[in-house]
Amino acid sequence: MRENRKSIGDAVYSTLYKNIINMTLLPGTIMSEKDISARMEVSRTPVREAFIKLSKDGLVYIVPQKGTIVSKIDMKRVEEERFLREILECGVLELxxxxxxxxxxxxxxxxxxxQKDALEKKEYDKFMEYDNMFHKITFDETNKNMCWNIIENASGHYYRIRLITAWMExxxxxxIEQHQELIDRIVDNDYESAKKILKHHIRKIIIEEDEVFEKYPEYFKAIDDDNIFGDNLFSDLKNK
Structure with a gap:
């Protein structure tokens, strides 16, 4: 019974997680246990547990008596997730x-x-999937899968802004061009140039964020965005 309950909870969490990071559930969307349990044909308990896990991932905020909201993209968190990725990817690249x-x-x-084919067909979810698989290859080949799992489990905000940039041709x-340059430098055995390209590739979010924020401001957390529900969100969370 416990294993069955756990598998249901994992499935609910996995489905919600995927829908959040692929922007099917947009930042700021309010969710309810009742609606999701009915839609997924499960009890409220696994939905509640999934919400708690997602809140630990920083992908939702749970406000007692008011609801659960998909977190807006927090650029401070994006920077930390980007930093983590850069450190691990550059280390693995050397190996x-x-x-x-x-x-x-x-x-x-x-x-x-x-990647090229998915982009030409405007299949952005597939493009992002192949993009991630491209970077994962170096982790697979060096047996650093745990490091890749750390990146995947701590990149919900960074992933979403990457997806938005994929919408911008x-x-x-x-x-695509940077990935090709990276391959060329790897083939040339030029680690220093490859590392430079990889760092620039990962850091490009810093350069692009103003353009992305200007085009999709509703998806991003503003400095004073603690007031989503008309009161202090973080105060409510602390008092939970």
Whole structure:
């Protein structure tokens, strides 16, 4: 019984998590246990547990007596998630340069073709999926899967802003170009140039954030955005 309950809870959490990071559930969306349990045909308990897990991920805020809201993208959190990713990816890249094979390079090139195809078809979710798989290759090849899991589990805000940039053609095309440059430098065994390209690639969010915020301001947390429900959100959370 406990295993069945856990599997249901995991499924609810996984579904909600995916819908939040792929922007099916937009930032600021208010959710209720009742509606989601009815829609997913489960009891309220696994939904409540999923909300708690998502709040720990920083993807929702739970306000007693008022509801659960999908968190808006917090640029301070984006910066921390970006920093974590840069440190781990650059470290793994150095290891990858020492153990790469023709097969691993082939995987990267094949993946890049899939990215291009998804972008041409405007299948942005698929594009992001292939983008993540591209970066994951270096972790797989160096047996650093735990490090990749840390990145995946702590990148909900960073991932969402990356998805938004994928909607903007000039930015997404640049992503493809940077991935190609990275492959070229890896093939050349030029670690320093490859690391420089990777850092620029990961840091490009800093350059793009003003353009993205100007186009989609409703998705981002403002400095004074603690007042989502007409009272102090964080005060309510602390008093829970």
């Amino acid at each position: 990858f340069m020492k153990c790469k094979t023709e097969d691993s390079i082939y995987k990267m090139k094949k993946n890049l073709e899939k 000039d930015i997404s095309i640049n992503v």
